Amino acid sequence: MNLDEFVESHEPQETGKTFELESSKMLDISLDGHIMSKAGSMIGYTGDIAFERKSAGGGLKGMLKKRVTGEGGVMMRASGTGHLYLADAGKEVQILELDAGDEISVNGNDILAFEDSVGWDIKMMSSIAGTSSGGLFNVFLSGPGHIAITTHGEPLVVPTPVRTDPNATVAWSANVSPNAKHDLNIKSFLGRSSGETFQLEFAGQDGFVIVQPYEEVNPDQSGGSGESASTGEGVSVSDFL
Template sequence: MMNRYSVNEFVEATKQQDKGEGLFELETPRLLEINLDNQVWAKTGAMISYRGKIKFEREGILEHGIGKMFKKAFSGEGTALMKATGNGKLYLADQGKKISILQLNGESIYVSGNDILAFEPSLDWDIKLMKKIAGVLSGGLFNIRLEGHGMVAITSHYEPLTLLVTPHNPVYTDPNATVAWSGDLQPEFVADVSFKTFVGRGSGDSLQMKFTGNGFVVVQPYEEGRSSDDS
């Protein structure tokens, strides 16, 4: 019993392990290890530790696909990604959110700006500003469209749920609980005035995202921006 709760036991139980899974490796469900040998895109501020020679550069992502008229208005969103370049091990996390790794094999996916953690530079990407709901979303003014071959790591508060969308069965979601959706879906924003009566929150509560077509939508059991209410 002398070894119970010993420092050695703790180190043994929690120490980093190489699982041989390649570039992206889930060290724990909430901590991503990147075995970096060139370059990767990551959410600014997500680095919690690294070893090796890695250089970090902030990137003004709004310069990559949105007119200059938006750049000034949303400059706070303009540094949401950083470039990590070099060789070593990079550890990323985002507020203890659960991490999911997706290997894209030619598909495309949209990810909310709140929920992108990292992706390979081999993927084509573009920023899409969600102007219609800029006043509704808590910091999620933009989403990122990724396409091609490579890995992307996304985050969700708690376990994500994926809902299949078919032409005869559209899916409606709360914008603040929407994590990602398949690239062939185009959400439209619909207002349901009666819905506001049940929620009893601000003016944006009645706005929903409606997905139609063939594909999937990923949601989380949490609304971004509600943490101040929870604390």
């Protein structure tokens, strides 16, 4: 194609939605107010937008927030009007719409952005301490509002009860909670320790777990910064299942 055709075919698509995907790996946020995003994920913007690095507060809770938010221990708050483009290391972007009362727990390394209306908190998953899971410190998000999470490849949503590899576990419904399981039989079979020797067991009923076809290292061990998103519209959590 010639230059004009290339430019025309790759221009942003205006749909009027707050969160939309320009490609499977790039999120376009139509900003008019405030949003929170993963530090280092901004790849471009138009309009009048200001950025503020949101350090966690002091004490234990502040330490936990620094642990999960990655890249210097901060989130990024974007304020103003315009279009904000986010991505994270070429990962696929999934847009979810949380209704009032909806809650989901997400690995801190897999959060890309969420609307200002979404409540968030950091909780230490003490039941899985000692595993290699990046989900040791997870972000609990509550609706209403849109959130964007990232996955390596197309995710799979598995109903509970289920056991998963901690490093492939992206998120789970807030009505279930994981416990760590150490499978010595797998260790003996492989002849060495591996990710499969530690598993997360979700024993609750009527829940779900989102897994990806990739074993991601703990956010503390990865330097995460980014590139990510896709063309489409947000779906409710129930539609995503």
